[in-house]
Amino acid sequence: MDESIFIGGGGEGYGTSQHLLLKYANRHGLIAGATGTGKTVTLQILAEGFSAMGVPVFLSDVKGDLAGLAQAGSAAGKLHEAFLARAQTIGFTDFAYGACPVTFWDLYGQKGHPVRTTVTEMGPLLLSRLLELTEAQEGVLNIAFRVADEEGMALLDLKDLQALLTFVGEARADLGLRYGNIAPASIGAIQRRLLVLEGQGGDRLFGEPALDLSDLFLTDETGAGRINILAADKLMASPRLYATFLLWLLSELFEELPEVGDPDKPKLVFFFDEAHLLFDDAPKALVDKVEQVARLIRSKGVGVYFVTQNPADVPEDILGQLGNRVQHALRAYTAKDRQDLKQAAQNYRDNPRFDIEDAIREVGTGEAVTSLLERKGVPGVAERTLIRPPSSHLGPIPDATRAALIGMSPLAGKYDTAIDRESAFEILQARAAKAAEEAAASAEPDTAPAADTPREFNAARRYSGSRVGSAPSTKPAGRSRSSSSRSDSVGEAFAKSFARQLGTQSGRALVRGVLGGLFRSR
Incomplete structure (x- = not known):
């Protein structure tokens, strides 16, 4: 039997047990539903399932709730009683509490390992x-x-x-x-x-050490896949930065990973929470890029799951590639809401036992309409499903617990100290300093007694050092500059253009402006 992840099941009036087959988990997926309908818990139980099967996961923690994956749930209180009742209803006899191996990341370096790119x-x-x-x-x-x-x-x-x-x-x-x-x-x-x-x-x-993609594919000593959690609660204050970073990471995975065809299970599963931020006001070229990545990255063993409030947030061409779907309740208060609800229902394989549109409107918190790929990649019939309870802690974890887990991480210390090696800033700073020295040297003849015949200062020859013996130019300093030859490098062309301006007071002011601009950017 193919390996699978148990998603949920049915009680009275519900369908059969629903399993996500690992063989088709890289065919991507969608978790959708209005606020408060259970999307986060569904994401959490999927992450638990993939980790238990040895599949690493990357997800963003927008509200801080998903950090609970690192801690076992509590076998006490009303929530525990509700979980036990749900497990009994859906026949989840193997339900038990447990923690997952977690690696915390944070762009700001406060709630996880710093994550950088160049x-x-x-x-x-x-x-x-x-x-x-x-x-x-x-x-x-x-x-x-x-x-x-x-x-x-x-x-x-x-x-x-x-x-x-x-x-x-x-x-x-x-x-x-x-x-x-x-x-x-x-x-x-x-x-x-x-x-x-x-x-x-x-x-x-931006900076170094840059993220090593192989660090996202780690497993623990038992073979469980590590769940990479990006702290995004602060990052969400800059939604464009959040969406661009996740898109960059997805693109890097697409470009760097080798082709593996159709593996028995994914090499990595990537959850894109608040997916609507990726497509809001996005130019067509960018949407086309996302579509290309979504279409081709599955052959590299990566499954991508979009998490959003409404399926209409995802462009239709991309939505059509999402084979595994968990649709929580959608509200239909306005004409547009009703239109979106109808469109969402049309994306499911009909079930003669119930009306899909009504079901999407009526399912309660922790329930969903699911359609998961079956044998040969065929979409399953839509089913009303009670989502199974999570084994890990539901909600945030204490800061002390997070800090301890970061300290015990296999990546502890690897990304903590930023490195600033020689790059464009240092190279251009050195060039500007050299140009300033040339300007200072060129000013010295101005203090000497004037010669019988005025002689124009040509800083370009002095700067390049290759034509010192050439005859001086007879062109006035204010005339248009001669163009560089095509064989000149851009640096040489800049040096000549730059140095020709050094013979005038305005040119010397320009040097101060350039140097000031470089130093202000530090």
């Missing part, structure tokens, strides 16, 4: 989404990433990106000939967005 790994598409950039601003950001690649400058954290944008802004005349117009207004808009992101704590996301 600006380069995030990429311009997701960063543009995170910063809510216009098409023109996204184009400038793409140019900046291209320049960083060509110049061999690593983009690790936000100050690297801020320094790079300053560099691109100063070299825009030369870069514009190669890549197209670079508007100073776009540079300024991106920089302002980065300041906002930094104020929201987004700078904590």
Whole structure:
């Protein structure tokens, strides 16, 4: 018999026991329902089931409730009595309390191991989404990433990106000939967005050591899959940051994992809570990317489960790929609510014993309409199901307990200390310092007695060091600058353009502005 996870069962008026077959668990799923109908408990019992079967899990803890997975439930009180009654009703004879192996993560490093990525790994598409950039601003950001690649400058954290944008802004005349117009207004808009992101704590996301994806696939000494819990209660104050981070993580899994076909059980199950945040105001290009990932990542052994209030929150093309469904109650107070309810009911395989639309409206807390994939991946007939009680603690855990678990984690100490190696900020800072020295050296002849014949200062030759013996230019200093040859690197083009401005007072003011911009970004 195929391995499976017991979801729930029936009592009087309900259907048969419902099991999620591990063989089809990577065909993705949906947990939906109005607030307070039991979505969190369903997520919790699924995480318990996967862990017990040796499948690691990643989920976000939006309200702090899911931390209870790390602690066994209590065999006392009214809640215990209700759980025992439910277990007896659905024939759950193996019900027992127990804890799961848990790894806590936190972007802010307060309630779990710090989780970081680099600006380069995030990429311009997701960063543009995170910063809510216009098409023109996204184009400038793409140019900046291209320049960083060509110049061999690593983009690790936000100050690297801020320094790079300053560099691109100063070299825009030369870069514009190669890549197209670079508007100073776009540079300024991106920089302002980065300041906002930094104020929201987004700078904590970028840096090193970056998250090693293999740390999400750990099991404990008994073979149980570790449940990776991202503390998201504070992160939810910045919903765009929350959604972008989870989408980045999903994309990284898609890009890095090898093909495994259809395994007997998933290598990892990924729960995307508050899934509507991913699709709110999302451009079509981003939705298409999510659809592609959802369609193809199952062959890499990863199951993705979207958790949201209403199935209508998920685009139809993605919704059609979610084979395992647990639908808690939907409220139908308005015309739109009734339309959404009708649409949700149409996504299930009919059961002649009851009307699905009525059932979705009427099921109580802890009940759901379920449809799980059966043999050969065929969707099961919709059933009214009483969800089984969780074995772990229902609700938050004390801070002391969380701290102790973090200290005993196999990853303790690995991500605690941030590393700031040489990257774009340091490279550009060194270049700017060298340019300042060149400017100071060029000012010395101004104090000497004037020669019989005035001689123009050409800082470009002195800066490059390759044409010192060349004849001086006869062009006035205020004329337009000569363009760089196509063989020049972007750095050389910037140096020449930058150095040509150093012979004037305005040029020396510009040096102070660039240096100030770099140091302010620290």
